[in-house]
Amino acid sequence: MNHTLSHDLFVRAQTLLPGGVNSPVRAFKSVGGEPFFAQRAEGAYLIDVDGNRYVDYIGSWGPMIAGHAHPQVLDAVAQVMRDGLSFGVPNALEVTMAETLTRLVPSCEMVRMVNSGTEATLSAIRLARGATGRNKIVKFEGCYHGHGDSFLVKAGSGMLTLGVPDSPGVPKALADLTLTLPYNDFDAATQLFELAGADIAGVIVEPIVGNANCILPRDGYLQHLRDLCTRYGALLIFDEVMTGFRVALGGAQQRYGITPDLSTFGKIIGGGMPVGAYGGRRDLMQQIAPSGPIYQAGTLSGNPVAMAAGLATLALIQAPGFYEKLERRTHQLCDGLEDAAREAGVAITTNRSCAMFGLFFTDRNVETFAEATACDVGAFRRFFHAMLRRGVYLAPSAYEAGFLSSMHGDIEISHTIEASREAFREARA
Template sequence: MTRNADLFARARHRLPGGVNSPVRAFRSVGGEPFFTARAEGPYLWDVDGQRYIDYVGSWGPMIAGHNHPAIREAVARAIGNGLSFGTPCEAEVTMAETICRLVPSVEVVRMVNSGTEATMSAIRVARGATGRSRIVKFEGCYHGHGDAFLVKAGSGALTFGLPDSPGVPKPLADLTLTLPFNDFEAATTLFERHGDEIAGLIVEPVVGNANCILPRDGYLQHLRELCTRYGTILIFDEVMTGFRVALGGAQERFGIRPDLTTFGKVIGGGMPVGAYGGRRDLMEQVAPAGPIYQAGTLSGNPVAMAAGLASLALVQEPGFHARLEAKTIALTDGLQAAADEAGLPFSTTRIGGMFGLYFNRDHVDSYAKAMASDAAMFKRFFHGMLARGVYLAPSAFEAGFMSIAHADADISATIDAARETMREIG
């Protein structure tokens, strides 16, 4: 038995499904997960010594590559002074100032410990500030495992959601409305019917949990206009896109100013972290400045702040995002060419350091099109690539992440592996 197999057997005895986050279990693609022993730059090594070119990047934080020396050294310096104080520290002030400088819509920010905490808190602010109860989310968008977000659409875009997970009460799910992403008319109709009931609309400006779906021209502007007209708080979930698709996030890239924004991943450099922030008049309603309560024992802890500040320093280097996007373009163009050679139905999406892969001849710009892709073929592709030392997200419906550490040789090796795999499965 390999060490990977032995560890998974042990894990299944003590962890639900053998993992601490569901997608890691490989249920979507079949087989058993590997256990990572160490990581460096664009690579992972499992406990059996196999090296993988990694396009998951800890699900987004590793924009500079794994174990970057500047981040590692910043963490080591912080640890030398203690792990957590339970009091304010200078690093959290510097982090707040940095986020507000890089993202102009954010005037005041609160640090938390995960993206889920950030999105749950942003929704609470929207409800508290407006006095309304309903929220709007989108098919294919994931905002963490908060009860309000674990809702799926009914038979139509305007159907009130039903709980998508046991443990979510239906009365709470009834407060969540769902819309198809990129559908202008559905959004307009929903607001015409329910606009005066909606506290907040939360959206991933680039959908990263239906693989990678970009907004149609003018769509985010349309949502901004509807929210302004009906007094609804527009929340951009930039946990994935923040500092990855542009220095100022998707809102900079698309020229939109949301009312609130949530962050995670890149701002922690690999440490557990999240943040939410936005307009001063909204954020000053958060305790202790105002009556909307939210707290966290480890929020703004010095180790996470040190890692995040080092990560943000790296992405501010001149030309960082241009170089990152060029790598993403080279990879997706090469994968498309390999699929065309093999005669496979295949398309890609990309923006900044994010990309999507679909076994689908059509350009995917909606959740319905994403779901129409050939998931069975993706499973075969995933395992063929894994056997050739390339680790992609173990799901047909998760975005891929590029890092600045991926060299031309890594991208070429990935394309070569894809060419072999696609010929094999074609």
Template sequence: MTMTNQQLFERSCQYIPGGVNSPVRAFKSVGGTPVFFERGQGAYFWDVEGKSYIDYVGSWGPLILGHAQPDVVKVVQDVASRGTSFGAPTAAELEIAELLCQLLPSLELVRLVSSGTEAGMSAIRLARGYTGRNRIIKFEGCYHGHDDALLVKAGSGALTFGHPSSAGVPEETASHTLVLNYNDVAEVEETFNKLGSEIAAVIVEPIAGNMNLVQASPQFLETLRTLCTKHGSLLILDEVMTGFRVGLECAQGLYGIQPDLTILGKVIGGGLPMAAFGGRRDIMERLAPLGPVYQAGTLSGNPVAVAAGLETLRQIQAPGFFDKLSNMTRKLTDGLTAAAKKHGVVFSAQAVGGMFGIYFREIPPKSFDEVMASDRDAFNCFFHAMLEEGVYFAPSAFEAGFVSAAHGDAEIDKTLAAADRVFSQKS
């Protein structure tokens, strides 16, 4: 007999911490029972109880082509039939490395890894090894994986070093990380004026997606680039989420910013575990076996993941791909905004490429504090009402959403009709 979502969750809690293998899946933020999914196709997926949902999570971004895209499935099957892992070089690894360097002008050398966390951790180690410095700047609300140095929250005031945001992170590790306010140009300038010679790197999401979607101002990113160059620090753009999701040259192409190092993930694996970090040749050549900075991974460049990534990257290069994706995403956010306004609900939304953010506040936020000032209770009610309607948004007011190439007018129209019904209940 098929088990229900509730039964599966209760059983999972007996064997998995919190019943889930990644915290946001637990529905702690929104309340209720997590949905257990069984299969996906295109813009839809189905839970174990047989209910279908229009999916706006897309495995948190990688599924830019939709679920079970036939060409991706075929290459995965073909490659898996010849072996799932070798722990040795393959020609496909070279092919995807060449392609990434061709698509992103900032990449001269690139190394494949298995997760965004691994890429972020490795980029930080490389930056420290290259500069001989220890200090790192990150920004409140940006998430770069669960590496100790990056699980840090803001200190008690300007120019105070961060504090661990997770148990198990030593204070001395966190003390090397400065946490500043996103989009605060003056604070960045003040910090570099006082500590510039000690800063190894600045790491930033050019479009934040882990405090909901928050766009960097052009001045903010330009200031980071200028100050890093002036003080000999490295600028690391975390494009795990935005990479090949907001455009073919990623967020750095949209902003015209050349980072020293770039972190990639999600889309480049086509839904399988793969990420990468890369950048200037002189920096990347500090990695072993060429240099003294050690980094390794048994499953790095896994042939099945590389195959899925190559096919995905091939398809998103089609003429007009991102124009169509962007238009469909804006249709969603414009429609949601109009439906909320019609019924007098305080709401705003924005979209960049295939990413979007929805907020229960009058205008889109520009900082972590503004995100936190949104009406989270209103979001939670909206989330559950839309779930009942068969629309699956991220189960948190602090996560960006994603539209895939499989989402068409029918799915968007269906979503907007559901939202109109939900908002009408609040008017």
């Protein structure tokens, strides 16, 4: 593949942008080499500035569940943008979005739109602290909730990829208010609450960890967290920025039958536009300004163009059989990758949940952060580049989940599996 134009752009970008990118994992630091620069996208494919075409398993890191540049989404955006890009006053689409979210996610009796997943999680923990009068927040190793100060304590995702578990610039006094637990460890959670339960405002968790690759909850684990929060008066916050509307129409909370107090969303509800939201019980959400004293605001929140893209996407995913088809495709992909690896004599395991999956270079099932970080990262790097050369784009980090869209069909999955047969052999080197 020729990457001349991408290389030239990256050279220019490095003099103007930190690391040449606007989000760390895009820089390929974890896998080596240089990133390609996208020109356009369609369906299940990305096309870069040099004309190279890739089957895309990132989907803009999750939101493109209906595929890139879906005609219905583009038409909705085009229709709304003719009336203006931003008003700074309420618009009807905000109300429709709130009606849609509260209908699809019953635990959210009220919602507040924001502009990113990070903004949603920051707002949710402020609400938890304000509503409970407590200061401490519990998070989990390997979970990533955006780049807010309270979350950059043993964070995963880009932080883990860069090998920096704690970020300079985060005050120690604030970091001391964040308690970190190992995900999927029942006893550790119980012991923490026994020691500090009276001081804990909330527990924030990715119900399926998507920022240390893809780690599924052990049977009963999420219910255990629900029970602990109820017993000690803390709020359970599900970060469904990634899992929301991806692993089920009602998110991971529907899939596992858990009712959190607060939930955060992003990705799919924006349909590719910058959107986030948080919501939950009415008595909690009514404490947000202007209804209550807990302040949070945003100039572009509820932007009409973003609402149009999100609503069009949410309409598409409510089609009968949408999620059943996605789940079958994900199993087809993961089973095919496991078979190809076995033929090549490479040990891998996969985790999957509907349209979300993880690939681990290990011969063991991966259920914890420690097990994820013990996998063969060197083999993943070689595999990543071997797949990229064959026109398949996976996350450029061993610690990121992959995503399918409804546009990934037999052709794309077959090509991916065939490409992996040679790529796994190269990964052994």
